[in-house]
Amino acid sequence: MWIQRDVELAPRARGFHLVTREIVDGVPELGRLRLGLAHVLLQNTSASLTLNENASPDVRRDFSAWFDRAVPEGAEYWRHTLEGPDDMPAHIKTSLTGSGLTIPVRDGRLALGTWQGIYLCEHRDSGGARRALVTAFGEAAG
Amino acid sequence: MWIQRDVELAPRARGFHLVTREIVDGVPELGRLRLGLAHVLLQNTSASLTLNENASPDVRRDFSAWFDRAVPEGAEYWRHTLEGPDDMPAHIKTSLTGSGLTIPVRDGRLALGTWQGIYLCEHRDSGGARRALVTAFGEAAG
Amino acid sequence: MWIQRDVELAPRARGFHLVTREIVDGVPELGRLRLGLAHVLLQNTSASLTLNENASPDVRRDFSAWFDRAVPEGAEYWRHTLEGPDDMPAHIKTSLTGSGLTIPVRDGRLALGTWQGIYLCEHRDSGGARRALVTAFGEAAG
Numbered sequence: 001m002w003i004q005r006d007v008e009l010a011p012r013a014r015g016f017h018l019v020t021r022e023i024v025d026g027v028p029e030l031g032r033l034r035l036g037l038a039h040v041l042l043q044n045t046s047a048s049l050t051l052n053e054n055a056s057p058d059v060r061r062d063f064s065a066w067f068d069r070a071v072p073e074g075a076e077y078w079r080h081t082l083e084g085p086d087d088m089p090a091h092i093k094t095s096l097t098g099s100g101l102t103i104p105v106r107d108g109r110l111a112l113g114t115w116q117g118i119y120l121c122e123h124r125d126s127g128g129a130r131r132a133l134v135t136a137f138g139e140a141a142g
Numbered sequence: 143m144w145i146q147r148d149v150e151l152a153p154r155a156r157g158f159h160l161v162t163r164e165i166v167d168g169v170p171e172l173g174r175l176r177l178g179l180a181h182v183l184l185q186n187t188s189a190s191l192t193l194n195e196n197a198s199p200d201v202r203r204d205f206s207a208w209f210d211r212a213v214p215e216g217a218e219y220w221r222h223t224l225e226g227p228d229d230m231p232a233h234i235k236t237s238l239t240g241s242g243l244t245i246p247v248r249d250g251r252l253a254l255g256t257w258q259g260i261y262l263c264e265h266r267d268s269g270g271a272r273r274a275l276v277t278a279f280g281e282a283a284g
Numbered sequence: 285m286w287i288q289r290d291v292e293l294a295p296r297a298r299g300f301h302l303v304t305r306e307i308v309d310g311v312p313e314l315g316r317l318r319l320g321l322a323h324v325l326l327q328n329t330s331a332s333l334t335l336n337e338n339a340s341p342d343v344r345r346d347f348s349a350w351f352d353r354a355v356p357e358g359a360e361y362w363r364h365t366l367e368g369p370d371d372m373p374a375h376i377k378t379s380l381t382g383s384g385l386t387i388p389v390r391d392g393r394l395a396l397g398t399w400q401g402i403y404l405c406e407h408r409d410s411g412g413a414r415r416a417l418v419t420a421f422g423e424a425a426g
Contacts, residue, residue, distance in 0.1 A: 002319050002423060004390065035144050037181060037277055039321060039386050043397030045337045050237040053187045058222035059233055065219040066234050070212070070354070077349040080342040091343055092350050095334040095381055097237055099400070102181050102244055102386055104277040106146065111275055113185030116241070133395055135321055135388040137422075138279075139144055177286050179323060179419055192379040195329045200364035201375055207361040208376050212354070239379050244323050244386055246419040248288065253417055255327030258383070280421075281286055 001036075001140040003029045009130040012122045014086070016052075016060040019120040024110065027134045031108040036138015038110060041100045043131040046090035046124050048097040054117030063119075067093050090123030097121050105138055143178075145171045145278040153271050154264045156228070158194075158202040161262040166252065169276045173250040178280015180252060183242045185273040188232035188266050190239040196259030205261075209235050232265030239263050247280055285320075287313045287420040295413050296406045298370070300336075300344040303404040308394065311418045315392040320422015322394065325384045327415040330374035330408050332381040338401030347403075351377050374407030381405050389422055 007026030009019055023040060024030060030038060042049050053059045071092045073085040080088045101118065104111040120130065149168030151161055165182060166172060172180060184191050195201045213234045215227040222230045243260065246253040262272065291310030293303055307324060308314060314322060326333050337343045355376045357369040364372045385402065388395040404414065 004319055004388065035146055035277075037279075039388065041386075041388055041395070041397075043395075043400060045335070045397070045399050051187070051241045052233055052237050056222055059230065062220055062222050062230050063234065063237070065221075066213065069219070071350065077353070078346055079349075080340055080346050088343065088346050091336055092347065095336050095347070095403075098240060098382060099335045100386055102183075102242055104146065104181065104183055104275050111183070111185075113183075113187070113273065115187050116185060119237075131397065133388050135319075137321075177288055177419075179421075193329070193383045194375055194379050198364055201372065204362055204364050204372050205376065205379070207363075208355065211361070240382060244325075244384055246288065246323065246325055246417050253325070253327075255325075255329070255415065257329050258327060261379075 001137060003027060003136040005134045007132040007134055009120055009132055011128050014122050014125050016063040017120045018054060018117045020118045023118060023132060030105060030136055032140055033105045033108060033136060033138045034141040036105040036136060037102055038105050038134060038136040039102045041133045043133055045094055046087060047127050047130050048094040048099055048121040049101050050097040050119045050121060051116050052119055053115055086125050093123045143279060143282040145169060147276045149274040149276055151262055151272040151274055156264050156267050158205040159262045160196055160259045162260045165260060165274060172247060172278055174282050175247045175250060175278060175280045176283040178247040178278060179244055180247050180276060180278040181244045183275045185275055187236055188229060189269050189272050190236040190241055190263040191243050192239040192261045192263060193258050194261055195257050197257060228267050235265045285422060285424040287311060289418045291416040291418055293404055293414040293416055298406050298409050300347040301404045302338060302401045304402045307402060307416060314389060314420055316424050317389045317392060317420060317422045318425040320389040320420060321386055322389050322418060322420040323384060323386045325417045327417055329378055330371060331411050331414050332378040332383055332405040333385050334381040334403050334405060335400050336403055337399055339399060370409050377407045
């Protein structure tokens, strides 16, 4: 059984956001997979996906604090500046966290750890809606 | 042919540890896959997985040296500090290395490069046992 | 339908290089997949793969600028120095970007975003040819 779905993620402010629910709701067929894998590709190059702690908003705020310091805007070594000061740091942050996630499916649900959730890492000030392509496959429930 | 197995990884000290053997031993059915893929998800948010050099212990020690400097404990910008000074840096390090790995299987074995091994990246001082969920699938050997 | 192919990537200078075409050309059977996934594992520990912007060469030059500053050669904390000053930073950079990519396939083509391409991240001064193992599977076109 194969599933492939385009899921548009609503526009968000720069920062790290929990989108587990938005992705699962976008692929209702996941509920029919008894055992399998789901892959999510974010089809953009200035926003990314990662798994991390799904509870405290402070964790997500601290992600922004660290990434903004580690990959600074306005550094003298940037050459690619014509799309704005947040653009080139966004590309680097995207590759540090990654554009894709593979997640096991068990009994129709994403088999994440208790404290794991999917973060949309929005690295632009005004990134707009983002495109996720979800591909899932496995054994259908009987 | 589908395989899904929970593999508990023994508790380890903070640092980077080779766990290829522990994971392979936890999924004996891998030996029956002629051609396929194995996915490993670490179901925690303060430890992670990566592929890297499987020989020199100095390489793994240098991983600790770099990550501890790049994501410092006690920085003034951390807000999420109530779970201890090693907790928030552990979350960031987890997303820098990643929670999941997909590895090809060929003739019943993980098709890693000669020098590649699976690292458990334990970012907490006392992280305890860690949970890996292994999902593998492919064509069974005849 | 399963496909597994070794693809040798030509030697490149240290830096970030677009290799989407080289990988696709190395696996002509991808064209027969109507719907599926392709996984690429780079079987080395001092070069890596990532998805990022496929247009401006300045973006790729800025990747080098940032990574070379973030993971410096010659730091006093490196112990693993016997393979040259570029070796240990190469291992760290490899784990920051990752050794593997999973990419959806739709109608015989990699379903990347408009601006996404596959980067070979060559972290050594003289890394030589690199080995990619491509594993793809899915439903064949009728």
